[in-house]
Amino acid sequence: MTWAGESRATLGxxxxxxxxxxAQTLMTATDVVMMGxxxxxxxxxxxxxxxxYFATMIFGLGLTTATAPxxxxxxxxxxxxxxxxxxxxxxxxxxxxxxxVPIWIVLWQSEAILLAMGQEPALAQxxxxxxxxxxxxxxxxxxxxxLRSFVSALExxxxxxxxGVVGVIVNAAAAWCLIFGHFGFPKLGLTGAGYATTFAxxxxxxxxxxxxxxxxxxxxxxxxxxxxxxDWPRFxxxxxxxxxxxxxxxxxxxxxxxxxxxxxxxGAASLAxxxxxxxxASLSFMVPLGLAQAATVRVGRAFGAHDxxxxxxxxxxxxxxxVGFMALTALAMILFPRTLVGVFLDLExxxxxxxxxxAVVFLAVAALFQVADGGQAVAxxxxxxxHDTRVPMVYAGIGYWGIGLLLxxxxxxxxGLAGIGLxxxxxxxxxxxxxxxxxRWLRRERLGLVSFG
Numbered sequence: 001m002t003w004a005g006e007s008r009a010t011l012g013x014x015x016x017x018x019x020x021x022x023a024q025t026l027m028t029a030t031d032v033v034m035m036g037x038x039x040x041x042x043x044x045x046x047x048x049x050x051x052x053y054f055a056t057m058i059f060g061l062g063l064t065t066a067t068a069p070x071x072x073x074x075x076x077x078x079x080x081x082x083x084x085x086x087x088x089x090x091x092x093x094x095x096x097x098x099x100x101v102p103i104w105i106v107l108w109q110s111e112a113i114l115l116a117m118g119q120e121p122a123l124a125q126x127x128x129x130x131x132x133x134x135x136x137x138x139x140x141x142x143x144x145x146x147l148r149s150f151v152s153a154l155e156x157x158x159x160x161x162x163x164g165v166v167g168v169i170v171n172a173a174a175a176w177c178l179i180f181g182h183f184g185f186p187k188l189g190l191t192g193a194g195y196a197t198t199f200a201x202x203x204x205x206x207x208x209x210x211x212x213x214x215x216x217x218x219x220x221x222x223x224x225x226x227x228x229x230x231d232w233p234r235f236x237x238x239x240x241x242x243x244x245x246x247x248x249x250x251x252x253x254x255x256x257x258x259x260x261x262x263x264x265x266x267g268a269a270s271l272a273x274x275x276x277x278x279x280x281a282s283l284s285f286m287v288p289l290g291l292a293q294a295a296t297v298r299v300g301r302a303f304g305a306h307d308x309x310x311x312x313x314x315x316x317x318x319x320x321x322x323v324g325f326m327a328l329t330a331l332a333m334i335l336f337p338r339t340l341v342g343v344f345l346d347l348e349x350x351x352x353x354x355x356x357x358x359a360v361v362f363l364a365v366a367a368l369f370q371v372a373d374g375g376q377a378v379a380x381x382x383x384x385x386x387h388d389t390r391v392p393m394v395y396a397g398i399g400y401w402g403i404g405l406l407l408x409x410x411x412x413x414x415x416g417l418a419g420i421g422l423x424x425x426x427x428x429x430x431x432x433x434x435x436x437x438x439x440r441w442l443r444r445e446r447l448g449l450v451s452f453g
Contacts, residue, residue, distance in 0.1 A: 062246025076304025133194025299385025404429015
């Protein structure tokens with residue numbers, strides 16, 4: 001394959017994954033908007049419950065993500081492999097069950113957990129009711145992710161996108177009915193939002209499962225045949241890959257959650273401006289995230305085929321695309337910051353002036369780390385395609401926590417830079433991780449890519 005052919009293949013695989021990621025983000029945004037219609041107390045309780053749920057979900061997401069590089073490698077090694085692919089999908093679902101059941105038990109105690117964290121009793125009780133309805137979405141969501149890895153590794157991700165779009169629509173409609181009691185449904189408030197998301201995730205899994213059972217190309221794998229049969233070596237290999245991915249995601253997400261908490265200590269205006277800048281940065285991040293997922297598949301297939309040139313071409317193609325896109329978004333943040341902030345706030349309202357000015361400054365710092373953020377995301381996906389996950393996990397811990405957060409706290413509270421100091425710390429941490437991951441890829445490339453461990 002030529003570089004132009006690799007570019008077409010990467011884009012063809014990445015754009016449905018990007019839109020699927022955006023659809024999943026939109027589901028959460030829809031819930032937040034409707035919680036806000038219930039009032040500030042409901043929104044606060046929903047935020048508490050969502051953060052508790054998300055803290056457990058993100059680690060499970062990392063575990064199930066390990067199925068993608070394994071399936072890709074097996075298809076690269078043997079293009080028409082059936083049994084090995086089926087066993088990987090099966091053990092991915094086993095892993096989802098093994099992780100979810102104990103998490104269900106923990107989340108059922110959400111009220112006690114939130115009270116132990118010092119939250120107000122009324123908010124803790126409302127948040128726990130929401131979580132007890134939402135927690136049942138974990139298993140179907142993880143099953144959906146495993147099947148998404150399967151269809152993506154076969155380079156047919158449009159089916160996952162279709163299921164995601166339907167999930168967004170159904171979640172919005174179900175939440176509107178169950179939260180507010182429309183069309184004769186009971187008015188359940190926050191609990192209704194949890195049930196709506198659970199139903200939408202179940203529907204997404206059922207839709208994708210129906211596709212893999214009905215489509216001729218997928219049906220030959222008999223994914224759900226002999227589901228009870230164990231494959232412990234494969235299960236251990238998935239754990240070996242997935243645990244570091246889960247830890248890496250937790251390191252990254254937790255440092256941004258920690259920064260949000262610290263912004264609240266600085267002041268309400270800083271917290272509001274931080275939230276706006278983070279929303280803008282998060283939306284742009286969906287593109288390199290989708291390219292990273294595509295890179296995992298493309299690199300993984302070349303890795304299975306022991307095609308060194310294919311690995312190199314797949315990796316660098318996705319990397320250049322991801323970094324190039326983020327460079328464009330950085331330019332937009334520098335040239336049109338007030339326009340971007342105006343999507344969230346009325347720029348003419350005098351009461352919003354302090355938040356607007358802070359958000360513009362935060363976006364200027366965010367522009368500096370956009371390229372690094374895109375680079376670290378895609379580089380991590382490239383290395384996952386090579387089944388290289390443990391060292392990137394260590395890099396994430398060092399960069400995000402050992403450097404980024406510590407530097408940000410020091411600049412914000414000791415250096416007197418307040419919120420700007422925190423953002424400088426985040427930017428520095430992302431840059432360090434991006435450089436370490438790129439150095440890891442270059443070292444593997446120099447030593448042969450395939451054989452280096």
